[in-house]
Amino acid sequence: MKRFxxxxxxxxxxxFRDVRTxxxxxxxxxxxxLLFGFVVSTDLKNxxxxxxxxxxxxxxxxxxDKICSSxxxxxxxxxxxxxxxxxxxxGNKIKAVIxxxxxxxxxxxxxxxxxxxxxADGSEPNMATLxxxxxxxxxxxxxxxxxxxxxxxxxxxxxxxxMFYNPSLKGQFMFVPGVITLIMILICALMTSITxxxxxxxxxxxxxxxxxxxxxxxxxxxxxPYFLLSFVDVIMILLLSWFVFGLPIKGSLLLLLAESMxxxxxxxxxxxxxxxxxxxxxxxxxxxxxxxxLPAVLLSGFxxxxxxxxxxxxxxxxxLPPRYFITIIKNIMIKGTGFLYVWKETLILMIFTxxxxxxxxxxxxxxxQ
Amino acid sequence: xxxxxxxxxxxxxxxxxxxxKDISFVVNEGEIFGFIGPxxxxxxxLFRIITTLLLPDExxxxxxxxxxxxxxxxxxxxIGYMPGRFSLYQDLSxxxxxxxxxxxxxxTVEENYDLIxxxxxxxxxxxxxxxxxxxxxMKQKLALSCALIHxxxxxxxxxxxTGVDAVSRSEFWEMLKKLKPYNIxxxxxxxxxDEAMKCDRVALIQDGQILSVDQPEKVRDGFSRxxxxxxxxxxxxxxxxxxxxxxxxxxxPFGDAVHVTFKDDDFDDALYDYLDRMGITDVKIxxxxxxxxxxxxxxxxSKV
Numbered sequence: 001m002k003r004f005x006x007x008x009x010x011x012x013x014x015x016f017r018d019v020r021t022x023x024x025x026x027x028x029x030x031x032x033x034l035l036f037g038f039v040v041s042t043d044l045k046n047x048x049x050x051x052x053x054x055x056x057x058x059x060x061x062x063x064x065d066k067i068c069s070s071x072x073x074x075x076x077x078x079x080x081x082x083x084x085x086x087x088x089x090x091g092n093k094i095k096a097v098i099x100x101x102x103x104x105x106x107x108x109x110x111x112x113x114x115x116x117x118x119x120a121d122g123s124e125p126n127m128a129t130l131x132x133x134x135x136x137x138x139x140x141x142x143x144x145x146x147x148x149x150x151x152x153x154x155x156x157x158x159x160x161x162x163m164f165y166n167p168s169l170k171g172q173f174m175f176v177p178g179v180i181t182l183i184m185i186l187i188c189a190l191m192t193s194i195t196x197x198x199x200x201x202x203x204x205x206x207x208x209x210x211x212x213x214x215x216x217x218x219x220x221x222x223x224x225p226y227f228l229l230s231f232v233d234v235i236m237i238l239l240l241s242w243f244v245f246g247l248p249i250k251g252s253l254l255l256l257l258a259e260s261m262x263x264x265x266x267x268x269x270x271x272x273x274x275x276x277x278x279x280x281x282x283x284x285x286x287x288x289x290x291x292x293x294l295p296a297v298l299l300s301g302f303x304x305x306x307x308x309x310x311x312x313x314x315x316x317x318x319x320l321p322p323r324y325f326i327t328i329i330k331n332i333m334i335k336g337t338g339f340l341y342v343w344k345e346t347l348i349l350m351i352f353t354x355x356x357x358x359x360x361x362x363x364x365x366x367x368x369q
Numbered sequence: 370x371x372x373x374x375x376x377x378x379x380x381x382x383x384x385x386x387x388x389x390k391d392i393s394f395v396v397n398e399g400e401i402f403g404f405i406g407p408x409x410x411x412x413x414x415l416f417r418i419i420t421t422l423l424l425p426d427e428x429x430x431x432x433x434x435x436x437x438x439x440x441x442x443x444x445x446x447x448i449g450y451m452p453g454r455f456s457l458y459q460d461l462s463x464x465x466x467x468x469x470x471x472x473x474x475x476x477t478v479e480e481n482y483d484l485i486x487x488x489x490x491x492x493x494x495x496x497x498x499x500x501x502x503x504x505x506x507m508k509q510k511l512a513l514s515c516a517l518i519h520x521x522x523x524x525x526x527x528x529x530x531t532g533v534d535a536v537s538r539s540e541f542w543e544m545l546k547k548l549k550p551y552n553i554x555x556x557x558x559x560x561x562x563d564e565a566m567k568c569d570r571v572a573l574i575q576d577g578q579i580l581s582v583d584q585p586e587k588v589r590d591g592f593s594r595x596x597x598x599x600x601x602x603x604x605x606x607x608x609x610x611x612x613x614x615x616x617x618x619x620x621x622p623f624g625d626a627v628h629v630t631f632k633d634d635d636f637d638d639a640l641y642d643y644l645d646r647m648g649i650t651d652v653k654i655x656x657x658x659x660x661x662x663x664x665x666x667x668x669x670x671s672k673v
Contacts, residue, residue: 002475003473003475005472006468007469007472007473009469010458010461013460013465014460014461017460017461202454202456202458203452203455203456204456204458206417206450206452206456207450207452207456207516209445210420210421210445210448211470211474212442212445212474213473366441367421367423367424368417368422
């Protein structure tokens with residue numbers, strides 16, 4: 001036990017002495033959270049829209065004013081004919097064009113319906129969806145006001161879009177679970193695999209092997225510091241997102257922390273497995289980054305929904321542990337569901353962990369090759 | 370006398386390369402045993418087998434009375450190993466390195482301080498310095514302290530003096546001599562022939578095979594020919610001239626001289642005339658005693 005503690009102490013010294021390690025451990029998570037939260041926001045704010053008003057009456061004026069005073073949109077050009085639509089959209093500044101048909105106001109009063117079309121720039125699918133959703137919602141709101149005044153009959157169809165779980169569609173809420181998931185796999189898998197291969201590369205592993213330390217002691221000694229520090233990281237990310245973005249944790253905090261521990265443990269065992277396979281640090285970094293981080297970013301459902309992927313990618317993503325953790329953490333944090341809803345994913349993570357540990361123990365060499 | 374290491378017919382292959390072939394030798398308890406040979410001779414591979422880091426493909430290897438295959442757990446408690454690249458943690462200080470190795474081997478620095486004090490006292494003034502910032506000689510001393518800290522029965526040093534200055538090298542051998550009273554068996558490898566003289570016994574090793582095992586003096590006596598030392602101011606010219614002389618058997622550079630053997634074991638005045646014709650003057654020829662290197666070259670030559 002004394003041997004083991006001595007080893008752990010040495011690992012902590014390595015970590016605290018290396019500026020780069022400290023940056024990766026604590027700098028990157030903080031920067032990531034703030035970056036994703038502020039910059040890569042998917043919220044609409046002051047998006048420019050252009051108007052093509054073929055009617056030019058009181059009603060269309062009212063709708064346009066309502067759109068532009070919403071805070072989401074800003075008034076761009078007023079177009080004169082439909083040929084201009086293509087031109088302004090190509091200009092990239094205008095995100096959508098709103099076209100009122102001829103005699104809009106008159107038709108609305110006499111026939112009870114009038115047409116307004118929203119033409120959005122489809123080259124940015126995310127933006128287009130957001131824009132059209134927001135615009136539809138604003139017009140629907142206008143309908144309600146109108147209906148309230150001329151109480152007699154409903155004038156227009158009233159489409160209602162309501163967002164579940166994230167009513168104002170705040171982007172950060174979606175990113176926090178993703179960032180936790182990625183950071184953990186980055187720190188745990190990458191860092192542990194590097195620290196073990198570093199011993200091989202510097203030749204210190206030779207002496208460790210000739211010492212009475214058991215393989216399990218070496219592995220656990222490597223893992224324990226990172227386990228503790230990663231857990232500190234999770235807490236740091238949660239605190240940051242709570243204080244800076246006001247992210248609520250709807251479900252049980254205890255469950256969330258417990259699941260995070262499981263995930264950290266899983267990532268660590270993956271890191272060990274990588275290190276037993278890699279001959280040097282470069283290989284370890286390559287396997288961790290290209291083999292793990294990239295697929296984790298692209299295929300885990302963090303950025304692109306798994307449902308929309310071609311089937312084959314869906315299958316690939318099924319063997320990526322981050323996918324399950326993202327589901328778990330989103331469920332707990334945003335939907336506020338309990339363990340009953342995530343037990344399947346939890347079980348899968350446990351199985352991953354056991355498999356990784358088993359393989360590493362089998363792969364760990366008590367001798368050189 | 371008890372045997373610390375006993376090897377019979379040890380062989381090791383890496384793929385198609387035969388790294389070690391039929392290695393047999395005995396190291397007695399408490400002696401300093403040297404393996405002398407050029408780079409790539411197989412010294413490191415042999416040491417890794419002794420320290421249980423590699424398994425031999427053939428033969429028997431007994432270390433401290435234990436089989437190197439089955440007894441590795443017990444052996445690893447009693448071996449001090451210093452690999453060719455000093456295995457120090459560059460980002461830990463001198464003190465931290467020493468304490469770490471002490472803890473890992475289940476002891477404390479205080480407990481065995483007397484054993485390493487002679488060596489460690491040289492670097493103690495720098496104990497707060499990071500190991501990565503030490504000079505080659507100091508790194509070597511620290512690595513030796515770390516390998517000794519658990520009072521091993523067998524100390525295995527793989528080229529401890531390579532890349533270290535001449536002063537530190539001779540200091541290092543003095544330190545090894547001082548370990549004698551503790552009855553620690555020391556196995557050391559080196560590419561430097563002059564260091565061979567400082568061992569109790571040496572094994573000459575080349576291409577994975579042992580050429581000869583004996584006391585250094587006896588290895589020198591094993592030289593079978595009459596050896597002459599030839600000196601002249603222009604050494605390069607001299608050696609090329611000597612090698613093209615018909616009566617010459619071998620001519621190897623040795624310090625500031627050329628060591629020469631003749632086909633009929635002696636020479637006549639014709640050699641002086643020949644060298645004079647070649648424009649080499651001030652030639653001095655004296656009989657000399659063979660060094661380890663001469664014997665090594667002779668053995669290598671006879672093998673071919």
